[in-house]
Amino acid sequence: MLSTQLHSFQIEKRSQGIVDALHQRIDPRVPPTQDSNMYRSMSLIEIAREFFDMHGENTRGMSRFEVAGHALQSRAGGMMGAADFPSLLANVASKRLRSLYDENPGTYTIWARRAPDAMDFKAINTVQMSGAPQLLQTNEHGEFKYGYMRDSGETYALLTYGRIVSLTRQAMVNDDLRGFDRLIQSFASSARRLENRLAYAQLTANANLSDGVALFDATTHKNLQTGGGSALQLSSLAAGRAAMRVQKGLIDEELNLAPAYLIVPAALEQTAYQLTSPNYVPTRPADVNEFRTAGRTALTPVVEPLLDAVSATGWYLACDSSQVDTVEYCYLNGSDGPVVDSQPDFSRDGVSFRCRLDFAAKAVDYRGLYCSAGT
DSSP states (O other): OHHHHHHHHHHHHHHHHHHHHHHHHHOTTSOOOTTTGGGTTOOHHHHHHHHHHHTTOOOTTOOHHHHHHHHHHOOBTTBOOTTOHHHHHHHHHHHHHHHHHHHSOOTHHHHSEEOOOBSSSSOEEEEEEOOOOOOOOOOTTOOOOOOOOOEEEEEEOOEEEEEEEEEEHHHHHTTOHHHHHHHHHHHHHHHHHHHHHHHHHHHHSOOBOTTSSBSSOTTTTOOEEOSGGGSSSHHHHHHHHHHHHTOBOTTSOBOOOOOOEEEEOGGGHHHHHHHHOSOOOOSSGGGOOTTSTTSTTOOEEEEOGGGGGTOSSOEEEEOOTTTSOOEEEEEBTTBSSOEEEEEEETTTTEEEEEEEEEEEEEEOOSTTEEEEOOO
16 A cells, blocks of 8 residues: 555656656746756657656557657546646646736736636626715714615626647657647637736727616716817816716715726827826926826826727726726636646547636726727
8 A cells, every 4th residue: 555655656746747847848937846857858759658657558669659649649547637648738738828827917907806706607796885874963862863875786707718729649749849838828818818808898898887878978977078178188187087086976975086097009108108107397387297107196007909999099097996896807716817628639639728718807887987089
C-alpha cells in the first residue's frame, strides 16, 4: 500500500514537472522549478515517451508519428483523467490562459462593478434600495413617525460561450509549441473581447430598464444630452455633471452624484486626455478645469474602440460603482474567466481543446450613467 502511494506521488510530481517545463517553454517569464529542469530541453515527442514510461507503457520501436497519435488519443480507464496526455496539455493551457487573461483586462473593468459570482444559471435579481427616509423632529412627547423605503431591480442571467480548436498530430511531431501558444492566446483574447462587447453593449444598446424606459432618456431619466452643444467639451461635461448632481433616488432623496469616468471612442481620445490633463495652468479663474486630474470632480478617461462602430462622437460619464450602481458583471462560481478542457478528436487526428466562458453583464441603474450624442 505504501509503495503504491509513493509511486502515485512520484507520478504526480513528475507530471507537474512536465507541466511546468512546457509552461516555461511557451512563456519564458515563468521561473523554472526543480522538477521541471529535467524536461526543459525535451521535445513534445520525448516528453510523451517519458509520460508513457511513467505509467508503465513501453514506446520502444514506435515511430514519432505513432507516439504522437497514441499520446493525443490516450485515455485513462476509458475516460479522460489525470493520466491522459491531453489532460496534461490542457493543464498547461489553463495556466497560460489564466496569465494571458489576467494581463489584458478589458476596459470595462475600470468602471463597471463586479458582482458576486452566480451559483447557477437561474435569473439574477438585483435590488436597488432607496435612501433612508428623512428624519423628522419629534414633538414634546417624543413621538416618532414611521417612514418607508422603496426598492427596484433588474433581472439578468449567465450565458455560456465557447469554441473548440484542435492540436493536430502533425503539430505535435513538429514540436510546434508556438502554434499551441497562439491557440491559447486566441482563447484569452477572444474571452476578453467578448466580455468587453457584452459590457459596452449595455451602454450602446440603450435597452429599456425594468421601469419601461430606455437606459439613457432625456425626459424621464434625465441622463441624455443631444443637439449642437453635446460635443465633448468643457461646457457639455459641466452639463453632464449638473444633470448627475440633481438625480433623485427612489423616494426623491437627493443623491448628489459626481461622475468619475469619461468613457469615449478612440476618435475622441485626444480630446478626452486634453480635458482631463493636469498640465494645463489657467491664467484666469474662469478657465479653471475641475475635470482635470486632481480637480474637484476629476475624471478618469476610458478609451474603448468598440464605441467607434456605434458613434465616433458619442461619449459617456459614469459614477464610481461604490457610489451608485451602474453596470455590473459576474461569472459562474468557480469559473471566473475562461476555462479549458480537452478530449481526443478522432475526426482531426489530434486533440480538441474547448474554451468555455460563463459571463453576464447588465445595466442596473441609470442614475450613475450619462450619455451625450456629441452632435
